[in-house]
Amino acid sequence: MTNEGCSAVTSALKSNPSHLRELNLSRNKLGDSGVKNLSDLLMNTQFKLEKLQLSNCEMTDEGCSAVTSALKSNPSHLRELNLSWNKLGDSGVKNLSDLLMNTQFKLEKLDLCGCRITEKQCLILTSALKSNPSHLRELNLTGNKLGDSGVKNLSDLLMNTQFKLEKLDLWNCSITEKQCLILTSALKSNPSHLRELDLSGNQIKNTGVNHLCDVLKDSHCKLERLxxxxxxxxxxxxxxxxxxxTKALQFLKELDLSNNMFGDSKQRLIDVLRDSNCKLSVW
Structure with missing residues (x-):
């Protein structure tokens, strides 16, 4: 669908806005102009959308700013927002952060996979979440370069006892062994809520795994997928x-260690997990 198609759809929805709860326009070439038409709809207080998917819509910072500005005027209903694979830019991230800070905005799931978020932008986003931490349950930052300050700020957020995140995706975020220590130290101080953690594609190496072991050893840890x-x-x-x-195996259901070269130490792990309910991937 092009921006003209998006205009037709949003015009139709404007005439009957009150019932729709989920809208998925992902992988359509909406562009910024198409997104602006959608934004007019999002501002309508009769429009009580709970789930909005705009993944890979060729949206830039202009489009993101339009969407988030519209949501700021009607923030209370949305629970899931997917802006993945769009280039948000500085102004888009700033407007999204302003929205996240709004205490009326009770977002539970935020997907920013592949949005080319920089270290500076990650700092702005996580600072916003720190000011309104209690609702978010899933956060996907896959494929973004968080940097030292981004990881530090995310870790500060994870330490907040009001922050009850259940799923954290950090695939291919260039996280180092040192940054992994910062993240796991934060998780150790607030371990009971997280159920899924994805650190794939980051060179955390054996040191990072050892730090993760400290989290698993915590009796409050209830991680189900690693x-x-x-x-x-x-x-x-x-x-x-x-x-x-530890009690970790009471909860762990999936452990993916594929595409690592750990040789002889693999067999002992296979033996330990054989009689558990945990699915192990090692190939």
Missing amino acids: SLYDCGITDVSSLTQSLTN
Whole structure:
């Protein structure tokens, strides 16, 4: 669908706005002009949308600013927002952050996968979430370069006992061993809510895995899915020991260690998980 098609759809919805709860326009070539027409609809207080998907819509900072500005005038209903694979830019991130700070905005799921978010922009976003932390349950920052300050600010957010995040996706975010230590230290201080953690595609290596073991050892940890695909791991003996001697296996359902070269230490881990309910991927 092009921006003309989007205009036709939004014009139709304007005439009957009160019932729609979910709208998915992902993978359509809406562009900024098409998104602006949608924004007029989002401002309508009769429009009580709960789920909006705009992934890969060729939207830039102008379009993102239009959408988030519209939502600021009608913030109370939306629970899920997907802006993945759009280039948000500085102004788009700033407007989104202003929206996230609004205490009337009770977003539960935010997907910003592949949005080319920079370290500075990540800092702005996470600072906004720190001021309104209690509602978000899922956060996807896959494919963005968080940098040291972005990781530090995200970690500060994870430490907040009001922040009850259940799913965190950080695939391919260039997270280092040092940054992994900062993240896991934060998780150790507030471990009970997180159910899914994806650190795949980050070179956290054995040091990062050892830090994650400290989280798993915490009796309050209830992690169900842990993804460490292609993380430069060569030894999983500490992970095996953690899963053997803690309650972690009572909760863990999926463990992805694919595309790591950990040799002989693999077999012991396979043996430990054989009689558990945890699905292990190691190939």
